[in-house]
Amino acid sequence: MNILIFLCLLCNSLILNAQLFHQKNNTSVEFFWNQTTTEKTIPQNLNIFWFGSHKAIIIPESISHTPEYSIIPWKKSSQEISAPSPLTGKQMGVVQTPGVQPLGYELDGDIKVFRLIAQPIEHTIVDEKYSTFAHLIPNKNEVPHEMHHALRYQKIKCWGYNGSTPGPTIEATEGDRVRIILQNELPEPTSIHWHGIELPNNQDGAAPETQRPVMPGETYTYEFTLYQSGTLMYHSGHNVMRQDHMGLNGTFVIHPKQYENHIDKDFVIMLQQWAIPPGSEYLNLVTMDFNWFTFNGHAAPNIPVLIVNQGERVRLRFSNIIMDSHPIHIHGYIWQEVGTEGGPIPPLAQIKGSTILVPAGSTRDVEFIAWNPGLWRLHCHKLHHIINAHAEVPMGIMEHGSMFTLVHVIPKNKNEPWVHPKQKDENV
Numbered sequence: 001m002n003i004l005i006f007l008c009l010l011c012n013s014l015i016l017n018a019q020l021f022h023q024k025n026n027t028s029v030e031f032f033w034n035q036t037t038t039e040k041t042i043p044q045n046l047n048i049f050w051f052g053s054h055k056a057i058i059i060p061e062s063i064s065h066t067p068e069y070s071i072i073p074w075k076k077s078s079q080e081i082s083a084p085s086p087l088t089g090k091q092m093g094v095v096q097t098p099g100v101q102p103l104g105y106e107l108d109g110d111i112k113v114f115r116l117i118a119q120p121i122e123h124t125i126v127d128e129k130y131s132t133f134a135h136l137i138p139n140k141n142e143v144p145h146e147m148h149h150a151l152r153y154q155k156i157k158c159w160g161y162n163g164s165t166p167g168p169t170i171e172a173t174e175g176d177r178v179r180i181i182l183q184n185e186l187p188e189p190t191s192i193h194w195h196g197i198e199l200p201n202n203q204d205g206a207a208p209e210t211q212r213p214v215m216p217g218e219t220y221t222y223e224f225t226l227y228q229s230g231t232l233m234y235h236s237g238h239n240v241m242r243q244d245h246m247g248l249n250g251t252f253v254i255h256p257k258q259y260e261n262h263i264d265k266d267f268v269i270m271l272q273q274w275a276i277p278p279g280s281e282y283l284n285l286v287t288m289d290f291n292w293f294t295f296n297g298h299a300a301p302n303i304p305v306l307i308v309n310q311g312e313r314v315r316l317r318f319s320n321i322i323m324d325s326h327p328i329h330i331h332g333y334i335w336q337e338v339g340t341e342g343g344p345i346p347p348l349a350q351i352k353g354s355t356i357l358v359p360a361g362s363t364r365d366v367e368f369i370a371w372n373p374g375l376w377r378l379h380c381h382k383l384h385h386i387i388n389a390h391a392e393v394p395m396g397i398m399e400h401g402s403m404f405t406l407v408h409v410i411p412k413n414k415n416e417p418w419v420h421p422k423q424k425d426e427n428v
């Protein structure tokens with residue numbers, strides 16, 4: 001497969017939707033253009049031509065992302081990328097971010113010190129080799145496989161923190177003093193904005209308004225005290241459209257001073273979306289036609305199943321920094337909206353539902369008691385968001401993809417008949 005990128009000589013931008021993905025011979029090529037395939041003939045040995053209103057130059061993919069040619073370099077070829085900070089993988093809190101390594105901290109006196117390395121990463125969104133939930137589905141329920149759209153493999157060249165996108169969840173407690181040391185291994189300047197956090201202006205990470213951007217190779221230190229609690233976020237505060245879409249975001253959980261130990265399972269799910277031209281590992285950053293949607297950087301069927309025991313109190317924290325809203329729905333339960341990025345919602349104001357809309361730039365926390373055993377779907381209810389690469393799938397029976405996973409509520413006693421909690425009350 002010979003993938004080429006088109007660079008417009010007039011508007012000086014990459015024509016990212018126009019991607020050659022198959023070269024039949026020297027002169028006839030197929031283009032993917034606004035989700036339709038057209039065939040064009042290009043004179044041999046000519047690498048400049050008109051494509052619609054764009055005068056385009058064809059650059060082979062092998063050199064299109066090198067510093068000499070690229071407008072959007074993913075990584076400088078000479079760049080050294082560090083291994084994730086040794087604090088990565090160190091579980092020191094109580095929340096789980098399935099699919100993302102936890103992040104521990106060091107103590108400097110009373111200050112909790114976290115380390116984030118912003119860096120180019122190669123990240124696998126979905127790997128056709130395995131499914132996290134196929135083994136849970138009874139064989140007798142399977143539709144003949146030939147009727148299915150096949151699973152597929154999708155890797156992306158993107159940016160992340162400490163080797164992952166989203167970056168690791170930062171977990172601290174109201175009243176803590178935190179220090180976050182950012183190391184920039186990106187090919188361009190960056191900063192981190194602490195989204196929703198009430199802090200001094202010079203710690204807000206809005207470069208260049210409140211700080212000089214952190215140049216490639218530089219390290220920068222943020223330090224502030226946490227005066228609030230809730231599910232908050234962090235993301236790039238410089239060249240935001242590109243850097244956030246490239247994957248530079250994460251969740252920042254601040255527990256209340258009086259820790260709520262009534263929560264048995266506390267999960268963070270960060271919502272992300274990507275536009276990936278067919279056959280490519282590079283992101284299209286200039287379209288709003290997203291075709292991959294992920295929970296914690298993974299698409300179904302690779303999103304970890306959330307495993308809880310019957311009777312446990314479960315909290316799900318959804319965080320969403322990117323540009324679309326996602327209505328996340330659960331089967332078999334009515335949950336309660338208990339928090340936003342503004343903190344806990346007073347009990348009398350909590351709304352019940354089975355779907356929670358998570359707007360762009362917001363977080364939503366829901367809670368439920370896992371009374372109902374079984375396999376329950378948890379997914380976005382924008383239906384294009386539960387299909388992988390929806391622009392190119394054939395309309396067969398399509399495997400669920402993108403923002404789709406299961407909550408597996410393990411029964412206390414497998415042989416017990418199903419009982420609704422209200423029924424139990426009636427029997428008392």
Ligand SMILES: [Cu+2]
Binds near residue numbers: 380
């Ligand atoms: Cu969605």
